[in-house]
Amino acid sequence: MAEQTNITVENLSHTYMPPKGKPVLALDGITLSVKDKEFIALLGPSGCGKSTLLYLMGGFLDIQDGQIRVNETPVTEPSRDRGIVFQHFALFPWKTVIQNIRFGLDKMNLAKSERDERARYYIDLVQLHGFEDSFPSQLSGGMKQRAAIARTLAMDPAILLMDEPFGALDAQTRMFMQAELLAILEKTPKTVVFVTHDVHEAVLLADRVAVMSARPGKINEIADIELGGGPKDVKSPEFAEMVDHLWDGVRKEALAAGQGR
Amino acid sequence: MNIGLQRIHTFAVKYFPLVILIAIWELLPALGIVSPDILPSILAIAVALIDLFASGTILEHMRVSLFRAFTGLGLAMVFGITAGVTMAWFMPVRIVLNPLIQMFYPMPKSALIPVVIIWFGIGDASKIVLVFLGCMLPMVVGTFNGARGVDRETIWSARSMGTGDFEMIWRILLPSAMPEILNGARTALALCFALLVSAELLISRHGLGFLIGNYNEIGDNTRMFAVILIFALIGYGADRLYLLLRGRTLAWMG
Numbered sequence: 001m002a003e004q005t006n007i008t009v010e011n012l013s014h015t016y017m018p019p020k021g022k023p024v025l026a027l028d029g030i031t032l033s034v035k036d037k038e039f040i041a042l043l044g045p046s047g048c049g050k051s052t053l054l055y056l057m058g059g060f061l062d063i064q065d066g067q068i069r070v071n072e073t074p075v076t077e078p079s080r081d082r083g084i085v086f087q088h089f090a091l092f093p094w095k096t097v098i099q100n101i102r103f104g105l106d107k108m109n110l111a112k113s114e115r116d117e118r119a120r121y122y123i124d125l126v127q128l129h130g131f132e133d134s135f136p137s138q139l140s141g142g143m144k145q146r147a148a149i150a151r152t153l154a155m156d157p158a159i160l161l162m163d164e165p166f167g168a169l170d171a172q173t174r175m176f177m178q179a180e181l182l183a184i185l186e187k188t189p190k191t192v193v194f195v196t197h198d199v200h201e202a203v204l205l206a207d208r209v210a211v212m213s214a215r216p217g218k219i220n221e222i223a224d225i226e227l228g229g230g231p232k233d234v235k236s237p238e239f240a241e242m243v244d245h246l247w248d249g250v251r252k253e254a255l256a257a258g259q260g261r
Numbered sequence: 262m263n264i265g266l267q268r269i270h271t272f273a274v275k276y277f278p279l280v281i282l283i284a285i286w287e288l289l290p291a292l293g294i295v296s297p298d299i300l301p302s303i304l305a306i307a308v309a310l311i312d313l314f315a316s317g318t319i320l321e322h323m324r325v326s327l328f329r330a331f332t333g334l335g336l337a338m339v340f341g342i343t344a345g346v347t348m349a350w351f352m353p354v355r356i357v358l359n360p361l362i363q364m365f366y367p368m369p370k371s372a373l374i375p376v377v378i379i380w381f382g383i384g385d386a387s388k389i390v391l392v393f394l395g396c397m398l399p400m401v402v403g404t405f406n407g408a409r410g411v412d413r414e415t416i417w418s419a420r421s422m423g424t425g426d427f428e429m430i431w432r433i434l435l436p437s438a439m440p441e442i443l444n445g446a447r448t449a450l451a452l453c454f455a456l457l458v459s460a461e462l463l464i465s466r467h468g469l470g471f472l473i474g475n476y477n478e479i480g481d482n483t484r485m486f487a488v489i490l491i492f493a494l495i496g497y498g499a500d501r502l503y504l505l506l507r508g509r510t511l512a513w514m515g
């Protein structure tokens with residue numbers, strides 16, 4: 001995909017109107033631009049509106065106030081170019097792992113051999129070999145999450161929206177998947193918006209990290225993760241410093257969120 | 262080790278109540294507590310049953326009843342599932358149909374028997390329409406609830422993979438609503454026999470329900486019980502078949 005893919009979020013606010021109870025202001029004036037092939041991590045305490053922002057970028061929720069544009073075209077509905085990995089996986093429970101992965105793949109304009117090839121490749125990548133014919137109900141949380149990741153990656157979207165995609169994985173698998181994600185992006189560069197509450201993960205993966213405030217979500221800070229160029233060295237003092245710095249910001253917000261705002 | 266014994270044990274526990282029932286049934290007339298005219302012995306009923314089959318009397322009536330029940334039920338499933346899923350997906354349809362369903366749901370459908378007879382005569386059509394009307398509601402409600410209950414992220418993820426409206430209904434809503442659709446189908450299955458017998462008993466010239474009423478009128482209680490037994494067996498068989506299909510269809514629920 002040679003063309004440019006950037007995302008512009010301008011002055012975006014979002015209010016949930018529950019049928020019962022009072023309106024919830026989830027996002028308050030978010031402005032953010034994600035450059036072509038950039039990896040942005042969204043960091044913030046639970047409930048600050050990270051998922052909401054991702055859903056709006058995906059085109060799943062109606063935009064009430066402000067704008068989101070992808071390559072200067074306003075986002076109005078979901079698109080195959082914007083692949084998403086949901087926090088709670090959203091696998092189709094009546095389909096097996098392979099059927100889940102084939103669902104979107106089979107709608108693409110690809111030769112059958114190519115689709116077979118891709119399905120097999122991503123099954124292997126997420127280490128679900130041998131579980132192709134299992135139903136989601138037969139898998140652990142981590143395995144479901146990996147199946148969901150494979151399903152989205154297999155479609156090779158230009159934009160990847162990921163909502164705490166490694167949250168259900170054990171530490172080893174998470175490290176492995178982080179490395180694999182970077183390797184995939186190396187091969188097929190994409191524009192990525194990656195939600196996490198793991199500061200270390202954000203610094204490790206992202207080009208820039210946006211730290212959000214407690215609800216209503218605003219962007220407090222956008223940190224450039226330039227640690228002297230080249231591959232990041234997690235053992236370097238710069239890395240630790242950046243993690244510490246971002247941690248402070250997140251902790252403050254988490255405390256604010258905890259104080260019953 | 263004692264799996265065989267275990268099986269026999271479960272089997273015994275499962276059918277013990279049935280054995281007790283049969284024992285009481287046999288004892289009551291034998292002890293002179295009730296007259297055998299009112300409660301014929303099981304043996305007599307079994308003989309009557311075999312005779313009904315051997316003489317072929319019953320086969321035509323059975324064919325008529327099964328045809329009516331399953332045509333009505335089949336139509337109810339097709340229309341009920343279609344209506345339920347359309348209601349769930351399209352708001353205008355929901356707004357129009359919901360009040361109607363709320364109104365008709367609690368109404369005893371057997372109250373419609375005279376109406377369908379006036380409109381559709383005393384033959385097959387009135388029975389099929391009655392079964393159809395009665396069974397349609399549990400199908401609509403089950404499908405609607407199931408389809409409404411689909412997680413929004415499930416729908417979104419299908420959308421983001423390029424799923425259009427029709428495909429969404431067919432490939433996402435229906436399969437995820439399947440557990441509730443099948444619950445509705447079980448209610449409908451029980452209801453279809455109940456309505457059919459009521460209608461056939463009341464006004465009909467054919468069918469097992471008619472036969473029950475007929476034997477009752479001429480005072481042949483043994484044959485009457487034999488036909489009732491056939492209904493019990495058909496109902497049981499249909500339910501077993503249902504459970505088998507349900508198990509197959511919902512294997513994914515683990």
Ligand SMILES: Nc1ncnc2c1ncn2[C@@H]1O[C@H](COP(=O)(O)OP(=O)(O)O)[C@@H](O)[C@H]1O
Binds near residue numbers: 016017024052053
């Ligand atoms: N459908 C909804 N109705 C009402 N409130 C909601 C809804 N979804 C989310 N919220 C609220 O909006 C806020 C942001 O939610 P969310 O975007 O899920 O946060 P995060 O992903 O950062 O944990 C939370 O306070 C949450 O309770």
Ligand SMILES: [Mg+2]
Binds near residue numbers: 050051087163
């Ligand atoms: Mg979230």
